[in-house]
Amino acid sequence: MRTAFDAFSDIVGGAACAAHETDAPDQPGVPDAGQRRYRAVFISDIHLGTPGCQADALLDFLKHHSSEHLYLVGDIIDGWQLRRRWYWPQAHNDVVQKILRSARKGTRVVYVPGNHDDFARQFAGHPFGGIELVQEAVHVTADGQRLWVIHGDYFDGVIQCARWLAYVGDNLYEFTLKLNRHLNSLRARMGLSYWSLSAYLKLKVKKAVNFISDFEVAVAQEARKRGHHGVVCGHIHHAEMREIGGILYCNDGDWVESRSALVEHHDGRLEIVHWRGGEGEPARQGRPEPAFHPLEVHP
Secondary structure, eight states: OOOHHHHHHHHHHHHHHHHHHHOOOOOTTOOOTTOEEEEEEEEOOOOBTSTTOOHHHHHHHHHHEEEEEEEEOSOSBOHHHHHHSOOOOHHHHHHHHHHHHHHHTTOEEEEOOOSTTGGGGGGTTSOBTTBEEOSOEEEEOTTOOEEEEOOOGGGOHHHHHOHHHHHHHHHHHHHHHHHHHHHHHHHHHTTOOOOOHHHHHHHHSHHHHHHHHHHHHHHHHHHHHTTOSEEEEOSSSOOEEEEETTEEEEEOOOSSSSOEEEEEOTTSOEEEEEOOOOTTOOOOOOOOOOOOOOOOOOO
């Protein structure tokens, strides 16, 4: 019986061959023309293998942005959905090819699996297609800050204690996303911009807001215990960057609703970028956060 990891191996293997055949000669560290160069980029919750994945927007973002470090912070390939129904359009393969090509051109690519791609966790510690596969990582910024990089599902009580409920919630979430696609198709015909129904509902429901707040505090507290200055995670599809109890909490969002990433500039400044660009259009970025300075950490 084929597993999700078998399918993952075929996907990465096929994409690697295609990327190798079509790639230009390797020039490590040299960005392509028109790209914006960062020291590090963090993305998560792409959910390749689902109709809700905005693969075209992500591919456009990756074409316009390069980095020395690229962190894939979990839920990159949605094994939950692929086990139920196979869905893999060319755009999803193009994203995998682009990531593999970046690794071949000198970008350090680190993959921290999440709950939807937890099949990959058993292979942590082994390189895969030039990508480092790890349970968690620590990124040191240009100004010396230690950021703990995790997906974050270990701090979700539903995932840990009632996995069946998580599957039910996942199906309901997929239904909301399907409704959201129809709604935004109508909005596009009316000349209106993209709007996320599911994000709106999550922030309007009190329990959901409380869950997000509890999640952020729990992750930040664990980062403090481990002696880090900050944490970068995903999982809850809510891009955010703020200080919690002296710890910098960063959530890079997702590529299903918010189309967001966390980036580190070469001076160590961190910023959340919301990609609203089209072909050749510059990114419309969120409000830049102030530079994050060293904090006294008490393990």
